[in-house]
Amino acid sequence: MSTEPRVIAGRYRVDELIGHGGMAKVYRGYDLTLGREVAIKILDRELARDTAFRTRFRLEAQAASRMSHPSIVRVYDAGDPSAIDSSSDEPPYIVMELVKGTLLKDIIAAGPVPVADAVRYVDGILEALDYSHRAGVVHRDIKPGNVMVTDKGQVKVMDFGIARAVSDSSSTVAETTQIIGTAAYFSPEQAKGEPVDARADLYSTGVVLYELLTGRQPFRGESPVAVAYQHVSETPVPPTEVNEDAPGALDPIVLRALAKDPYQRYPDAAHFRAALDAAVTGNAPTRKQLGALTSELYGPSPRQAQETARSLRQLSTDTTMTRTQSGPPVAWIWAGVALLAVLLASVVFWVFTISMRPPEVPNSARIMPDLVNVSSERALDDLAKLDMTAKVVIESSTDIAEGNVISTDPEAGVSVEEGSTVTLHVSSGEETVVMPKIEGMSLDAATNALKSAGLSLGTVIPRNDKGLAANTVISASEDADAELAPGTVVNLVVASGKVTLTNLVGWTVDAASTNLSDLGLTPVPVEQGDCPATEPPTVHSMSSAPGDVPVGTSVELRYCTGE
CATH class of the missing domain: 1.10.510.10 (Transferase(Phosphotransferase) domain 1)
Incomplete structure (x- = not known):
């Protein structure tokens, strides 16, 4: 008895298990909307019971989905059924690029x-x-x-x-x-x-x-x-x-x-x-x-420390060794003097630093720097130097270059306590969407796929093709899996369901029949006895006029057999 395949979010079919780890299982899957194979990672139920984790996981997965690079496994989608239906106990999932390797x-x-x-x-x-x-x-x-x-x-x-x-x-x-x-x-x-x-x-x-x-x-x-x-x-x-x-x-x-x-x-x-x-x-x-x-x-x-300790123990226990120097080695004395000098300099520097600190700024306070349009890497370094923790939120932006900070929370100039968390809104550049593979789809299905991907249908150009049903997509103006700006207009070439019939009058019946069969049309030879016969028989008239006719149309080829 066969069972119905599991489908997540109404579009991702879950197939066989292909891997698992400490926190998730990975399944081969299929995106029913875009018609492509995917990998689906489903989080462990025990881990998913933490509500705070679900929220963090969803935000981080969304941030990861905005990255597109040949060396990074692409995250297509992520979801949490409980965010839609609070009574659902289904764990969060991630839909990723299926990589074979x-x-x-x-x-x-x-x-x-x-x-x-x-x-x-x-x-x-x-x-x-x-x-x-x-x-x-x-x-x-x-x-x-x-x-x-x-x-x-x-x-x-x-x-x-x-x-x-x-x-x-x-x-x-x-x-x-x-x-x-x-x-x-x-x-x-x-x-x-x-x-x-x-x-x-x-x-x-x-x-x-x-x-x-x-x-x-x-x-x-x-x-x-x-x-x-x-x-x-x-x-x-x-x-x-x-x-x-x-x-x-x-x-x-x-x-x-x-x-x-x-x-x-x-x-x-x-x-x-x-x-x-x-x-x-x-x-x-x-x-x-x-x-x-x-x-x-x-x-x-x-290893050096262990050897030094071993040597000192040997010196303290070996009674056969005689001391040849009345005091500590000269090098040890100078090393001690140097150490004391460093300690004294450190204390002086510390006292001087404390005395120069503005009295109105608390020791634990930091002034939030202006990081807008600064690279995220430099911003993270600057915050680390100020003993602040960064939380990165990825957002698309048409004004700020990819990888630079759009804004911060709190804003620049605000006094922030040491150890506080600062939210960095970082630009991912202009938002992009993935062009679905629509060749071979019907025009209606292709239109829905483009709409689901955030793209717009443009001009539909009909083309005669005897091997395809009417309104079947032959090609698109954008390549499948290409990264496009949302709303990009995609033009389609679709099968018209017709072929072009030429004028076959004067052709031999055999040659005309072969031509019609090659076009996907049905030849129907018809004898006419009211006109002189020819040898070999030639087409006297046709039942359909030259031009575009539906694939499969029957065409009468009339030829003379009379005296």
């Missing part, structure tokens, strides 16, 4: 990844992040499980915006990692529960690059909390110490991306890409250069 995590699990492929995969991730960050969207959950490599080798990053909705609903690291996956790709600021910006995505990308080069993540532990602690406090081992076949030129790239301090990482995805490209053709650093970089980014390594 392999998850990057499965590629890594299959065995060593060639260096050229590893660099290409990471470059594709950074290309997607460069676009999303300029649009003001931080992914927050970059990991191999969210990266798809198509059958043609194209890198596609998915689940933009979803991680924010999930992480905002979770109060602890353990709670968050249970929902959105492993902590192996967390940035230190995420592990500490601090506000994050685009540089958190660059850290996670650095972890992915590390794993591609070595076959494992830089930090591993028995629990997410243990791994998160290592992200905050431990120094990563350079990839070449784990895999000697990894190119040494990539060691500095990985270490820079994995810096604990966001300000010591690459400032943006474009700089990360440029450094990666330069390293592929560059020389490997010397051991001294790599050690200097490690000290700059991480300070003394834990």
Whole structure:
């Protein structure tokens, strides 16, 4: 006994399960309105019971749907049945581009990844992040499980915006990692529960690059909390110490991306890409250069600290060693003097700063800067420096360039308390819609599809075509899946349901019959005995005049058989 297929929102048919994760299941689906295959992600019912999460999820999914880039899995639609019917317990869903390929995590699990492929995969991730960050969207959950490599080798990053909705609903690291996956790709600021910006995505990308080069993540532990602690406090081992076949030129790239301090990482995805490209053709650093970089980014390594502690213990317990110097080493004395000098200078600077602070401005207050028409990346940096948290809302705008701030809430010049949340309204440029595939549809169905997509029907041009029924769409003035401005006029060429009949008088009956059959018409030879016969028989007259006639019309071919 067959069951009726499940249909969401009256237009998305849910087919077989093709994947699942900690927070959702993904099904192959079909958009009945636009006539195309899609992927449908349906959220876990337990997670969806949180009303606040539903709201955040819907807003973030809508923001992600405004992004259109070859390296980003396109979000076509998102919905929450409970927003329409409060009695509904159906979970929220996302309708996405159906990508045929392999998850990057499965590629890594299959065995060593060639260096050229590893660099290409990471470059594709950074290309997607460069676009999303300029649009003001931080992914927050970059990991191999969210990266798809198509059958043609194209890198596609998915689940933009979803991680924010999930992480905002979770109060602890353990709670968050249970929902959105492993902590192996967390940035230190995420592990500490601090506000994050685009540089958190660059850290996670650095972890992915590390794993591609070595076959494992830089930090591993028995629990997410243990791994998160290592992200905050431990120094990563350079990839070449784990895999000697990894190119040494990539060691500095990985270490820079994995810096604990966001300000010591690459400032943006474009700089990360440029450094990666330069390293592929560059020389490997010397051991001294790599050690200097490690000290700059991480300070003394834990291994060095352990060796120092071991040496001190040995000095304190080994009775066979005799002291050859009556006091501390001279270097230690100067180091102590230098330390005291630095501490004294710091205290003086702190006192001076406190004394120069205007008395009317509270210590915890900040003045909201003017960020209108500033790039979202710079705006996020400026707010982070002021200890403010940013909430990004993507909106279309004809006046403000894509990726720039349209407005802020609160406005510029307002006094804001430290740690406050500022809403950044960021431009996605002019709003676009997707041209549906309408070739082969009836004119009525095509008109409805254009209307549903936010487009307008223009001129309808009839064209004779014997193989198509009347009013079948032959072609459109815009290509399917093209990004168009809402309201764009689309002209159509449709089958007229007719063919052009030529004058067949004087033709042989056989030739005229063949011509009519080729046109999709039915020849009907008719003898006439009141006129002289010809050899071979030729058409004397026709029942239909030359011109356009409906396909399938019967045409009499009259020929003479008399004396």
